[in-house]
Amino acid sequence: MKSHARSIAQTKLLTTTLTCSLITAACGGGGGSSGSAASTEDAQARVIAVAKTTTSTTKYTLVVRAKGVLAGGVGPVMRVLVNGSAVGEAEVKSTTYADYTFTLSAAVAPSSRIDVVFTNDAVVGTEGRDLFVESVLVNGATLKPTDSGVTLDIGSGAAAFDGLNVIPGQSALYWDAALRFRAPASTTTANVRVRAKSTSAAGVGPIMAVRADGTEIGRIEVRSTDYADFAFPLPTSAPSPARIDVVFTNDGSSGTEDRNLYVESVVVGGKTLKPSDTGATIDMGSGAAAWDGVNVIPAQTAILWDAALRLLTTGAAAPAPTPAPAPAPAPTPTPAPTPAPAPAPTPAPAPAPAASSVIIPTSTAVNITSMGAVCDGKTDNSAAIDKAIASAKSKGVAVLIPAGTCAYSRVIKLDGVKLYGSGDTSVLYALNSSNEAIFMYGTGAEVRQVKLSGVKATTRLAAWEATRITLFAAKNFVIDHVTIDGSAAAGIQTADATNNGSITYNTIKDTLADSIHMTDNASYITVANNRIENAGDDGIAVVSYKNDGGMVNNITARNNVVINNKWGRQMSVVGGSKVLYENNWLENNNAGYACVYLAQENPYATYGAHDVIVQRNTLKNCGSGSTGHGAVMVYSDGAEANTNIQLVRNDITQNGQTGIRIFSSLNTGITVDSNKITGANPALSITTPSVTVINYVSGVVGYVAP
Secondary structure (H helix, E strand, O other): OOOOOOOOOEEOOOOOOOOOOOOOOOOOOOOOOOOOOOOHHHHOOOEEEOOOOOOOOOOEEEEEEEEEEOEOOEOOEEEEEEOOEEEEEEEOOOOOOEEEEEEEOOOOOOOOEEEEEEOOOOEEOOEEOEEEEEEEEEOOEEEOOOOOOOEEEEOOHHHHHOOOOEEEOOOEEOOOEEEEEEOOOOOOOOEEEEEEEEEOEOOEOOEEEEEEOOEEEEEEEOOOOOOEEEEEEOOOOOOOOOEEEEEEOOOEEEOOEEEEEEEEEEEEOOEEEOOOOOOOEEEEOOHHHHHOOOOEEEOOOEEOOOEEEEEEOOOOOOOOOOOOOEOOOOOOOOOOOOOOOOOOOOOOOOOOOOOOOOOOOOOOOEEHHHHOOOOEOOOOOHHHHHHHHHHHHHHOOOEEOOOEEEEEOOOEEEEOOEEEOOOOOEEEEEOOHHHOOEEEEOEOOEEEOOEEEEOOOOOOOOOHHHOOEEEEOOEOOEEEOOEEEEEOOOOEEEEOOOEEEEEEOOEEEEEOOOOEEEOOOOEEEEEEOOEEEOOOOOOEEEEOEHHHOOOOEEEEEEOOEEEEEOOOOOEEEEOEEEEEEEOOEEEEEOOOOOOEEEEEOHHHOEOOEEEEEEEOOEEEOOOEOOOOEOOEEEEEOOOOOEEEEEEEOOEEEOOOOOOEEEEOOOEEEEEEEOOEEEOOOOOEEEOOOOOEEEOOOOOOOOOOOO
């Protein structure tokens, strides 16, 4: 096993894809359990009524069916809110599913937001406190965490409502988080009815989103091969929209199968709209391009591309396209399963770098040239950069790195300060590889749209100052659209319980240590859409040392491409909790180590890996007989068990190496579910007892280009 010095990046990542679709259920009378809880333990739960009493004779209730895993004798505290207002709270001490009933002052209005919030996540010794929600009964309808459109917003306090770390709904709440539902639409609510059918590819139907006057009102996977009606409720604030858009969002193919959407008609306000109507158009494109008015053709029933079918309820000429869709009332992720991946490209596809949403504030930002910087690639601008940072902090504005090669010789320190450039033309060039770092502290520090280059180190270093970006207790940080061209140590590394940040759309290559390394109690970090090449150690790593007094936790890594490691593993969790690695492309480990490594290592005094999900990733050509690694390696050397590991629907292609190896008796709760493994010998090498293995039969696996 390799060394795990703090400067060596090792990552634990929790990643998931948003799923979304329309929840349609009729409101009705009561049903389900009411009054007291359905078990003795549930009866002992402390329920704090928040709703005021009502003089109405009608009793309105909301019932959450839940169970808990206790830690330190304390159960998970479950708080329930409707449209942001608390209606009750309960400590869930029942270890089997039981009903928790909350009395309401009035019926829940159709489409109201219902949040079931887990508020006291903790680990006490070896016990981890968790909440499990089976269902919510409201207005006579039973809502499930796995229903389309249900989401889980991970975070403590206000962070559970900020929409940042959002994953598809699931029963298990392993973190402080809000499980978010929508109350079913009333049968009497005005609605839009779309008559549509589909052709599927790889078992996935077209995703159809519907918008009324620019606001999304719902989406659903269309699986019917014959025309069928799909109803979407209109908001009461806009019951008579002038325009309806029917949007196809996941065009794709698999083999001879081609995914397409067909729309026969749309009924709104008693009026039937058809693709053949005057003024109806199809605007071809994905995302905002479906509203840009560029690739527009006359409307037709068959929507054979990602596109928006735009229909007018008035029959007037088509209005000017809106520049971008208005946000839906709540997050609307795409329903699982994800679309089939395109044929594997060579080399691995880079994540599509989205245009930055940040508008560079050139009129207010402090340009380093205004403080005397000369960006000629040789002048040492350290003093000018320090002055610009101090000035920007005093004014509450950003620092601007202009186009050019702006050299410096000492560490750049950002204490809550934002540093922006204009892309790869804005180069910060380190004259000294042992002092090439940017240190980020405080709240709200950002580094965006710059390139970090410089004199190349020939020897791997361990000091913080040699890491390209080091975060010290940073909160609400952003590292976005940054190119890191070489590093004497890690590319990006955390320290001192850095939390609540994002590392997105970066290109990192030729680091001598890990490319992205999260350690020292880091938490609630999203690592997404990065491209990592030629890492000198792990590509993305989570490492938790017992000397740090706690585990790195709540890490999400999705849509990353990690290729051609020179050492280490593409992605690893060497001690950590609540990590998701999802939809990543991992290829070619030139040292023969695993693409994904989940482990506890006693020589380096690490914790085990706990509550880790590795799903829908593509892994190619990793592991070797000499290292004993497969494409996936789950391992404990005896000091602590790895627990609750899920390996789900990964696409693994090997050149004779082992597919998945699970080694050591100290692995518990391991599930290997529907992974497609080709070219491996053997496909599975499992010596851990009681591993649940479900063989792959069919369906979508692996990475899908975002």
